[in-house]
Amino acid sequence: xxxxxxxxxxxxxxxxxxxxxxxxxxxxxxxxxxxxxxxxxxxxxxxxxxxxxxxxxxxxxxxxxxxxxxxxxxxxxxxxxxxxxxxxxxxxxxxxxxxxxxxxxxxxxxxxxxxx
Amino acid sequence: xxxxxxxxxxxxxxxxxxxxxxxxxxxxxxxxxxxxxxxxxxxxxxxxxxxxxxxxxxxxxxxxxxxxxxxxxxxxxxxxxxxxxxxxxxxxxxxxxxxxxxxxxxxxxxxxxxxxxxxxxxxxxxxxxxxxxxxxxxxxxxxxxxxxxxxxxxxxxxxxxxxxxxxxxxxxxxxxxxxxxxxxxxxxxxxxxxxxxxxxxxxxxxxxxxxxxxxxxxxxxxxxxxxxxxxxxxxxxxxxxxxxxxxxxxxxxxxxxxxxxxxxxxxxxxxxxxxxxxxxxxxxxxxxxxxxxxxxxxxxxxxxxxxxxxxxxxxxxxxxxxxxxxxxxxxxxxxxxxxxxxxxxxxxxxxxxxxxxxxxxxxxxxxxxxxxxxxxxxxxxxxxxxxxxxxxxxxxxxxxxxxxxxxxxxxxxxxxxxxxxxxxxxxxxxxxxxxx
Numbered sequence: 001x002x003x004x005x006x007x008x009x010x011x012x013x014x015x016x017x018x019x020x021x022x023x024x025x026x027x028x029x030x031x032x033x034x035x036x037x038x039x040x041x042x043x044x045x046x047x048x049x050x051x052x053x054x055x056x057x058x059x060x061x062x063x064x065x066x067x068x069x070x071x072x073x074x075x076x077x078x079x080x081x082x083x084x085x086x087x088x089x090x091x092x093x094x095x096x097x098x099x100x101x102x103x104x105x106x107x108x109x110x111x112x113x114x115x116x
Numbered sequence: 117x118x119x120x121x122x123x124x125x126x127x128x129x130x131x132x133x134x135x136x137x138x139x140x141x142x143x144x145x146x147x148x149x150x151x152x153x154x155x156x157x158x159x160x161x162x163x164x165x166x167x168x169x170x171x172x173x174x175x176x177x178x179x180x181x182x183x184x185x186x187x188x189x190x191x192x193x194x195x196x197x198x199x200x201x202x203x204x205x206x207x208x209x210x211x212x213x214x215x216x217x218x219x220x221x222x223x224x225x226x227x228x229x230x231x232x233x234x235x236x237x238x239x240x241x242x243x244x245x246x247x248x249x250x251x252x253x254x255x256x257x258x259x260x261x262x263x264x265x266x267x268x269x270x271x272x273x274x275x276x277x278x279x280x281x282x283x284x285x286x287x288x289x290x291x292x293x294x295x296x297x298x299x300x301x302x303x304x305x306x307x308x309x310x311x312x313x314x315x316x317x318x319x320x321x322x323x324x325x326x327x328x329x330x331x332x333x334x335x336x337x338x339x340x341x342x343x344x345x346x347x348x349x350x351x352x353x354x355x356x357x358x359x360x361x362x363x364x365x366x367x368x369x370x371x372x373x374x375x376x377x378x379x380x381x382x383x384x385x386x387x388x389x390x391x392x393x394x395x396x397x398x399x400x401x402x403x404x405x406x407x408x409x410x411x412x413x414x415x416x417x418x419x420x421x422x423x424x425x426x427x428x429x430x431x432x433x434x435x436x437x438x439x440x441x442x443x444x445x446x447x448x449x450x451x452x453x454x455x456x457x458x459x460x461x462x463x464x465x466x467x468x469x470x471x472x473x474x475x476x477x478x479x480x481x482x483x484x485x486x487x488x489x490x491x492x493x494x495x496x497x498x499x500x501x502x503x504x505x506x507x508x509x510x511x512x513x514x515x516x517x518x519x520x521x522x523x524x525x526x527x528x529x530x531x532x533x534x535x536x537x538x539x540x541x542x543x544x545x546x547x548x549x550x551x552x
Contacts (some may be wrong), residue, residue, distance in 0.1 A: 015380030024378040
């Protein structure tokens with residue numbers, strides 16, 4: 001199956017609350033939102049980040065912003081205050097997520113997203 | 117009453133830059149500027165400094181921020197609202213008044229206290245994180261309730277030029293001055309939703325103007341070295357337009373705004389603050405012109421019944437130690453060094469975290485230039501932490517070939533857990549300090 005790296009078609013930001021990492025994913029082109037909604041699944045994200053995230057992952061869809069919000073528990077080695085990780089906040093998890101590969105479907109990614 | 121208020125962000129965290137805040141006051145025609153300077157642990161760490169010196173415990177950059185900003189804000193009647201009081205808002209208030217007096221400027225400072233609830237905290241309350249009693253986590257050294265906008269209203273009503281607080285929910289620092297200027301009732305959930313959205317958009321400073329965003333090739337940011345801080349134009353009926361100075365670097369666009377709207381949001385349908393329960397599902401963005409994005413659609417529901425309270429406890433010490441290896445075989449030597457330290461530490465070595473941090477050449481691992489072994493441990497005592505560092509340092513003469521550049525650090529760890537307190541048990545107070 002043809003696939004593409006998420007970084008080529010989406011942007012992302014990581015935030016943290018305690019031991020929970022919150023990863024927001026948006027398409028570079030809004031026309032790709034529906035496709036991302038179908039292929040950037042909790043299962044794929046869990047498989048891609050299994051070394052970082054030990055708890056549950058919940059996905060919220062925010063269509064007005066074309067946003068997919070992944071709330072990942074037990075993701076920060078106990079949280080910023082007592083973590084022994086180098087990146088205690090997990091700020092870099094968003095970029096790790098963008099390294100994930102997702103399957104291409106007919107019409108997506110949209111040509112303008114790729115030319116970005 | 118104004119038709120539009122322009123409110124700016126002058127700091128998004130304790131370590132934020134000062135220059136862009138000065139630029140924003142000088143060139144931005146602001147009404148108010150908010151400096152958000154408190155991370156979760158900042159107050160707990162400040163308590164220690166306050167115990168050592170009753171004039172300390174506020175944001176360590178408070179003096180530098182005020183010296184840079186007061187000469188710009190006071191002559192322009194721009195109000196400063198900030199939580200840089202941290203563990204000692206009264207001392208920060210006196211410091212601010214003293215700096216204004218030294219500059220020959222009159223200044224009314226409102227100091228908000230009452231967030232410090234350590235004296236009457238019930239240590240049997242369960243922590244939200246694990247359900248266990250607060251006292252079971254370790255020696256409790258701080259407890260601060262997240263105050264809402266209402267705690268800041270008396271100071272603003274008294275005509276303060278500067279409002280200094282300890283722990284206040286970040287968006288509430290923006291909600292209060294907007295409510296004060298527009299005469300909004302704090303029970304008006306739509307007004308609170310819009311004002312809270314303004315605060316949420318701006319509270320992290322440059323994160324909405326191109327900071328925490330640049331990714332060469334896919335998200336290029338022009339003028340990152342000249343990155344500016346954001347402002348929002350807010351109308352009485354709650355229309356919000358986010359912008360930045362044209363002279364500054366970075367940009368405000370749909371992407372930076374969207375990333376910030378969902379930043380750190382655990383439930384987009386219910387972002388809880390002391391002022392409102394904010395629903396973000398209806399929020400949309402529209403680019404009105406270059407670097408100006410309109411944001412609308414915030415929906416508010418009743419504020420939470422209780423106040424989140426952040427509790428700091430002594431969690432031991434963190435040891436971190438590193439050593440470099442380079443050239444062919446460096447990863448294997450770093451790994452050997454790591455297993456050697458672990459073995460030498462015996463039982464204590466089992467819980468150490470060991471990383472090999474590497475820099476790769478473009479053609480791959482075969483030509484790895486250099487890597488660093490990092491050993492990190494959390495220990496109950498400072499002496500145990502120092503012994504971790506010593507085992508790494510002694511790799512110089514007792515470890516694999518070519519180890520160099522040892523750096524070690526021991527840090528006291530303050531853990532944070534949260535609990536909920538009834539509003540009745542938290543009583544904010546306002547004190548006015550004047551320089552004339």
